Amino acid sequence: MSAGKKRYLYRKLAKSVFWVALLFSACTSLLLFVSEFKRSSEKTVIMINQLLDTVESTAAVAAYSNNRSIGEDVLKGLLRNDIIHEVQLSSSQGLELTQSRNTEVPRQARINRILYSPFGDGEIIGRLSATPEAQYNLLEARHSALFSALNSSALIGITALIVLLMVRSLLSRPLMKVSDTLHAIKAGEQERLEPMPRNHDELSQLVEDINALLETLQEKFRSEHALREEIEIIEQQLRNIFETTSAGIFVLDAAGKLKTANPTLSKVIALRHVSTEALLGQDFAELAFAEPALVRELMRMAEERQQTVAQDLRLKNHNHWVHCLLSMPTSAASSKCFEGVVYDITDRIAAEASIRYEADHDSLTGLFRRQAAERQLLNLIHVRRDQENAPVLLLIDLDRFKAVNDTHGHDAGDRVLIEAAARMQNCVRTSDIVARLGGDEFLIVLVNCASPEHVREIARNIVVAISQPFQLGSNLNVSLGASIGICNEDGSGRTLEELYKEADQAMYEVKRQGRNGFATISADGRIVVEKIANDRP
């Protein structure tokens, strides 16, 4: 029960008041005893002096006349007073009288009275002395102190009682009530303490303040609750996003091991049969990527640049592609880690590839378009600087193609072009570039071509291949020829136009000399034409 605990304060106050009162009373009594003893002693001295005054003349007579009887009478009379313990009378003629009470008390200072002759000449004839009764003084002082102690105790007791009752009724009880009510109230509840409008004291102020505090607390609770609900909703939304997003979200530790990931991750990295939980703790780079080194490089960059880095990465399985964003949070108080997002970009990569293919390749023949070929050629020129492996340009023009087109129609022309392209590709290696520049004009770039003889061999093969008849229908064959201008990219820094121009000049020379052949330009600028026998049907 908590009442005992509550009454403790009140009891404590009572106890302390009692002890202080007792101590105070004891102190005052002691003080009073001492002072009263002193006062009583002084009073006794005065009284004894007065008594001595009274008997002085008789004592003087006794001393003068050496009369023992009178002296004893005087001493006896003096001893009848309680305040005298012992009396002595002595005369100069040898009379010595002493009378005393038989009490055992510490001796006190004796009061002496010199006796003079009763007959005028001032002769000293004796001495009368009295010792005060200490017992009497003690009794007097004790009585007085006891009385005072009782008196002050009663006074202090009554005062303490009144104070206690006041404290109990004015402070303890209302405080207990407040405390009980406060104890019953739970934080954030609507309940309030009962105000005390009648007395405007500290207690009522306390109650008001507590109520204000409760009000504030409730307000805080309410807003806190609302905030928490809001946070929960947001958290749920974020969790939904995290779990249902099509992107894989993950956290890696410093060593690149998977720490956390959403369920989508395994799908995104094309490991459908494995749950994401099973992937945790494994090395992320080795897990699914075709080139783990790229992932490690990405991690290194993220750490080095302290910002988000991204790269498209190919997966091991099914030729899938993902886009991977990786960053290293700097604010993380915990140990170093990486946050990343991956999402499937296989379709996009495919679309891009197809667009690029269409952009780079002639839709009719499947050969490179002019721009794609030139781009590759420029790459070669920039990359391969040694004379040995210089690329060789073969500019090819189909002879008499315009006639076929005009005579048999565009479809026939197209079929011829497709067939010619296929034949040209058969004459070169797959690493060589075969492009259709437009119309019936083609460009072949030979890569890593060792000798001019080999170049001529290839050119010859192409001319021979093109001069074979083209079968357009069951009964329709057409024959064409090819004129080829050859130009060596010799590393002299010529532009593409200059190379074209040189090849064009060589080709023109072939056409001028009757077509179906090829021409090279020698070192001194001379065009050397080599004609191929035309076995026309």
Add this chain to the structure above:
Amino acid sequence: MKTFLIALLLFVSIPAARAELLVVGHLKSNIENLTAKQVQDIYLGRVRVLPNGKFALPIDQPSPLRAEFYEKLTGRSVEQINAYWARIIFTGQASPPQQLPSDDVVMQTVRENEGAIGYINKTSVDKTVRILLQLD
């Protein structure tokens, strides 16, 4: 009242004060003279013997000579002397000096007793006694 009495007493004693008193003793006593103190001690019973070792026998006279004697000797009135003696007598341990009616009787007693001393008017003295002290 008291002052009146004292005044009266003084008035009465003035003519007597003129007279001179003599303290006398036995001729054979080898005492040349006595001091006023010695006389006082003997007359008030404090001392019982004379300086020569003889037992003292002091002799009083009736008033007014007695009053004058004590007045001159102690400075106290005869009433005070009487009161003093009253206290002593009450104890039964001592008694005041014997009182004799006249100078002549005193002279006679002194002549006959070796330890006796008495006081008389100066006019009454003769060679038969020894003058021990003169009181003015």
